[in-house]
Amino acid sequence: EAGVAQSPRYKIIEKRQSVAFWCNPISGHATLYWYQQILGQGPKLLIQFQNNGVVDDSQLPKDRFSAERLKGVDSTLKIQPAKLEDSAVYLCASSNIQGPGEQYFGPGTRLTVT
Amino acid sequence: TQLLEQSPQFLSIQEGENLTVYCNSSSVFSSLQWYRQEPGEGPVLLVTVVTGGEVKKLKRLTFQFGDARKDSSLHITAAQPGDTGLYLCAGGWTARQLTFGSGTQLTVLP
Numbered sequence: 001e002a003g004v005a006q007s008p009r010y011k012i013i014e015k016r017q018s019v020a021f022w023c024n025p026i027s028g029h030a031t032l033y034w035y036q037q038i039l040g041q042g043p044k045l046l047i048q049f050q051n052n053g054v055v056d057d058s059q060l061p062k063d064r065f066s067a068e069r070l071k072g073v074d075s076t077l078k079i080q081p082a083k084l085e086d087s088a089v090y091l092c093a094s095s096n097i098q099g100p101g102e103q104y105f106g107p108g109t110r111l112t113v114t
Numbered sequence: 115t116q117l118l119e120q121s122p123q124f125l126s127i128q129e130g131e132n133l134t135v136y137c138n139s140s141s142v143f144s145s146l147q148w149y150r151q152e153p154g155e156g157p158v159l160l161v162t163v164v165t166g167g168e169v170k171k172l173k174r175l176t177f178q179f180g181d182a183r184k185d186s187s188l189h190i191t192a193a194q195p196g197d198t199g200l201y202l203c204a205g206g207w208t209a210r211q212l213t214f215g216s217g218t219q220l221t222v223l224p
Contacts, residue, residue: 004156031210041158042118042202042214056211091156101210102147105156 002026004106006092021109025073025094031055033076033103034067034077035091044090049075053079081111117141118205118215128222130192135218137187137203144207146179146186150198151217193222 006022013019025032030051035043046065050056060067064083069075071083079086089110093103116199117138127133136172137146145164149157161170163179163186171175174197176189204212 038217042204042216045211048211060149093156095210101145101206101212102159102162103204103212104159105149107154108156110154 004094005090006090006109007107009107010110010112012114013026013082015084015113016081018078019038019082020076020078021062021090021092021111023075025092026096029094029104030072031071031095031097032075033095034075035095036095037089037091037108038061039088041108046077051110060062068113069094075088079111082106082111084113115184116141118203118213120203120215120218121202122218123216124219124221126223127193129194129222129224132189132191133193134187134189134219135201135220137215139205140184141207142183143205144183145205147206148177148186148188149202149204151202152198155200157200158200160195190220193220195222196208198222213215222223 005081007022009030031048034046037043047067049069052069067077089108092109093105095103121136147162152156162179163191166181166183174191178187181196198221200217202214202217204214206212
């Protein structure tokens, strides 16, 4: 079974530029999550999708961050414009509806904003 | 905000030693998960515990969920360099969301 795929793996941009990240979850997983992990900290949930609907985006800085999951499969996370404090690893995870909710993570995208 | 505190934050030990890391909260969770994360990779699930007092073993790793489902511990016996990594606990409740602790960075020296 293929795991969660993310791209790109690394991205360096200047502040005020835009960037987009892509995630392909495990086949059949209805729930998809985007997390932000700042160095030395645990992942922080940004947004949760159930199929193509948003379940929770309460911690998403909506003035600059946006995410979509068209057709309930792949998802993109966009930052526009980026700030220095957005430098972090952006992790995508997916889970299925059954069970206590184990999440399976992709390798992440390391973003550096200069 | 439901917080999970992990201790210690950093741990450096010699190969063969035993260690315990802790995960504590003031909130009750319906489940608690432990993940290990290596540099450049996403967290990988090690175990899920759902019942208060539950103990699970995974080779040299022993996981325990507190009776009140507010805390958990991870014990590693005879640590090996391959155990090096960031250990994260994550508490789950309704809506299938997890709150992650800040992690324990473990280094096992050969």
